Amino acid sequence: MSASSIDSHLLENRVFPVPAEFAAQANIDEARFNALKAEAEQDREGFWKRLAREHLHWITPFQQGLDASAAPFYRWFADGRLNVSANCLDVHLHGAQRHKAALIFEGEKGEVRTLTYAQLHREVCIFANALKRQGIGPGDRVAIYMPMVPEAVIAMLACARIGAIHSVVFGGFSAEALKDRLEDTGATLLITADGAWRGGKLVPLKRHVDQALLREHEHKVRHVVVLTRTGQDVDIVEGRDIRWEDAVAGQPADCPAEGFEAEQPLFILYTSGSTGKPKGIVHSSAGYLLWAKLTSLWSFDLKAEDVYWCTADVGWITGHSYVVYGPLACGATVFLYEGAPMYPRPDRFWEMIARHGVTVLYTAPTAIRAFMKAGDEWPARHDLSSLRLLGSVGEPLNPEAWVWYREKIGAGRCPIVDTWWQTETGGHMIAPLPGVTANKPGSCALPLPGISAHIVDEQGVEIHSPDQGGYLVIQEPWPGMLRGVWGNPERYRSAYWQKFDDRYYIAGDSARRDADGYFWVMGRIDDVLNVSGHRLGTAEIESALVAHPAVAEAAVVGIPHEIKGEAICAFVILKHEHVGDDRDELGAALRAQVTELIGPIARPDDIHFVDTLPKTRSGKIMRRILRAIARGEEITQDISTLEDESGIDQLRPGK
Numbered sequence: 001m002s003a004s005s006i007d008s009h010l011l012e013n014r015v016f017p018v019p020a021e022f023a024a025q026a027n028i029d030e031a032r033f034n035a036l037k038a039e040a041e042q043d044r045e046g047f048w049k050r051l052a053r054e055h056l057h058w059i060t061p062f063q064q065g066l067d068a069s070a071a072p073f074y075r076w077f078a079d080g081r082l083n084v085s086a087n088c089l090d091v092h093l094h095g096a097q098r099h100k101a102a103l104i105f106e107g108e109k110g111e112v113r114t115l116t117y118a119q120l121h122r123e124v125c126i127f128a129n130a131l132k133r134q135g136i137g138p139g140d141r142v143a144i145y146m147p148m149v150p151e152a153v154i155a156m157l158a159c160a161r162i163g164a165i166h167s168v169v170f171g172g173f174s175a176e177a178l179k180d181r182l183e184d185t186g187a188t189l190l191i192t193a194d195g196a197w198r199g200g201k202l203v204p205l206k207r208h209v210d211q212a213l214l215r216e217h218e219h220k221v222r223h224v225v226v227l228t229r230t231g232q233d234v235d236i237v238e239g240r241d242i243r244w245e246d247a248v249a250g251q252p253a254d255c256p257a258e259g260f261e262a263e264q265p266l267f268i269l270y271t272s273g274s275t276g277k278p279k280g281i282v283h284s285s286a287g288y289l290l291w292a293k294l295t296s297l298w299s300f301d302l303k304a305e306d307v308y309w310c311t312a313d314v315g316w317i318t319g320h321s322y323v324v325y326g327p328l329a330c331g332a333t334v335f336l337y338e339g340a341p342m343y344p345r346p347d348r349f350w351e352m353i354a355r356h357g358v359t360v361l362y363t364a365p366t367a368i369r370a371f372m373k374a375g376d377e378w379p380a381r382h383d384l385s386s387l388r389l390l391g392s393v394g395e396p397l398n399p400e401a402w403v404w405y406r407e408k409i410g411a412g413r414c415p416i417v418d419t420w421w422q423t424e425t426g427g428h429m430i431a432p433l434p435g436v437t438a439n440k441p442g443s444c445a446l447p448l449p450g451i452s453a454h455i456v457d458e459q460g461v462e463i464h465s466p467d468q469g470g471y472l473v474i475q476e477p478w479p480g481m482l483r484g485v486w487g488n489p490e491r492y493r494s495a496y497w498q499k500f501d502d503r504y505y506i507a508g509d510s511a512r513r514d515a516d517g518y519f520w521v522m523g524r525i526d527d528v529l530n531v532s533g534h535r536l537g538t539a540e541i542e543s544a545l546v547a548h549p550a551v552a553e554a555a556v557v558g559i560p561h562e563i564k565g566e567a568i569c570a571f572v573i574l575k576h577e578h579v580g581d582d583r584d585e586l587g588a589a590l591r592a593q594v595t596e597l598i599g600p601i602a603r604p605d606d607i608h609f610v611d612t613l614p615k616t617r618s619g620k621i622m623r624r625i626l627r628a629i630a631r632g633e634e635i636t637q638d639i640s641t642l643e644d645e646s647g648i649d650q651l652r653p654g655k
């Protein structure tokens with residue numbers, strides 16, 4: 001075993017075969033999967049060129065495939081021109097499809113609004129003309145700070161229609177976080193709403209905007225478009241602010257789709273930043289759209305008949321690729337929900353799935369664990385038989401939660417598609433294909449066709465032996481990859497390429513591969529623990545803790561230890577029916593459990609029972625904050641992406 005690899009001890013052996021009925025109707029069956037893989041192996045560039053020709057509508061067809069002349073700044077299809085919004089809308093306006101629902105929206109208070117493809121196209125054209133009227137043109141940056149309402153999607157597609165670069169800032173972010181992003185992108189126009197509904201409360205979006213824009217020399221915003229959502233009072237600044245309804249008044253419903261260069265940036269999106277200051281990730285038009293569309297067809301088996309629901313906010317990459325661009329490029333029906341998942345009761349999701357007949361559900365482990373904690377009775381009250389596929393993204397889905405999701409939500413019938421990818425990768429990279437790949441709980445399975453994922457050690461040497469952990473890297477460029485960090489080419493190089501001399505894209509995650517070639521993500525490289533010379537990822541220890549029936553969620557970090565180098569400190573949230581249990585007994589039981597499932601090396605030294613864990617707003621545990629707390633250090637890191645700052649105090653030992 002190489003000294004620089006990461007140890008793995010928790011081996012999960014359950015395998016769930018692909019259901020035969022699912023395989024029989026899947027977009028990608030085994031023969032197709034093998035053919036795609038073989039095609040990519042033989043001529044990778046030709047493979048991507050063929051797919052780009054077949055799956056995208058080009059205004060000027062491309063001749064060039066990959067341009068690697070300035071590697072690792074790669075370009076794809078660079079001499080072609082297309083319009084991204086036309087690929088999501090205009091291509092579906094023929095025949096009966098134009099009257100098919102593109103968006104079904106449900107507000108937190110329960111109102112439902114449906115927009116057909118024809119209607120969505122019309123709204124996008126009108127708003128695109130309104131943006132032009134405000135002086136916005138190709139290459140200009142437009143910030144979007146909105147609730148999860150159809151107008152957020154309309155705003156994104158309207159930018160794409162006129163070649164403007166959007167930068168969506170999650171509506172749950174503070175004025176300060178918004179200000180930083182406005183400053184960094186140099187956005188000249190901002191689209192917002194008076195407010196948003198969240199968990200029955202009003203979020204004052206426009207007030208945050210006013211605060212963010214206070215110091216004029218710190219940003220370039222000249223115009224603010226304000227949608228009326230909640231009807232709350234807002235200040236309208238004369239000459240700067242304009243109501244959405246006034247901006248669109250009198251605008252024509254026709255906005256011809258001009259062709260833009262394939263490499264024209266489509267958007268800038270800041271990473272969730274669970275480790276360090278957020279980076280403005282830049283995505284292209286053609287390559288990005290191609291990958292968002294293909295992965296929707298492949299991993300989600302998306303069909304025209306599906307009512308598809310990705311629960312992510314459009315403020316995250318998951319919302320970009322799998323609420324907007326991927327499913328609309330496929331012509332699917334997208335369900336959109338405005339509010340909080342447990343509002344007004346923990347069965348809000350299940351009730352909506354039953355009412356709208358949702359067929360494909362894509363959500364995050366943090367939500368699945370929260371539902372698990374709330375109790376099985378909530379999903380049991382509803383008819384979830386419309387569901388045919390369940391997806392997960394954001395963190396490792398630990399086997400306990402995986403099995404719960406499969407049984408309580410999917411009735412043991414639906415394939416589980418655990419998708420590993422990142423803001424930077426544009427779309428899924430490693431995922432089981434639902435009609436092809438048997439499921440192993442906790443594993444994101446195999447790289448998608450065209451994706452060359454590997455595990456390498458500290459020196460960048462590929463690890464071939466099974467179950468030995470290392471750096472998860474991607475060897476060959478792919479069309480959906482990021483094009484850089486906005487305004488900071490150096491950071492792009494140093495964060496993603498430098499360590500292994502530009503030979504691989506470095507994802508920053510640790511992972512292992514088992515004897516069947518399945519990938520198991522072990523956590524972020526920065527979070528790896530070093531206990532007596534053994535390097536341990538966080539995911540396995542956390543999974544072993546969550547496998548105990550009393551535990552709902554767990555996070556582990558290392559604290560300095562004189563003899564072992566690092567000792568393991570665990571933060572554990574109990575399921576609500578176990579909150580009153582004896583803590584000493586539980587602590588002993590959890591240590592015994594980890595010892596049994598992984599080995600004595602992974603046995604936590606300290607266990608803190610807590611009510612909450614610090615998470616990014618997209619639901620990822622921020623272990624660097626827990627590390628500071630466990631070590632009794634001041635929290636000096638950037639916490640602008642933290643969900644709930646007040647939660648930090650409750651975590652301090654002794655509280």
Ligand code: 6R9
Nearest residue numbers: 272393394395396418419420421422423521
């Ligand atoms: C899409 C998204 C990326 C990081 C990534 C990894 C973690 C995402 C995962 C997963 C294990 C999965 N991650 N999906 N870990 N299994 N299925 O979440 O993008 O916000 O940029 O986060 O999330 O650590 O590196 P982003």
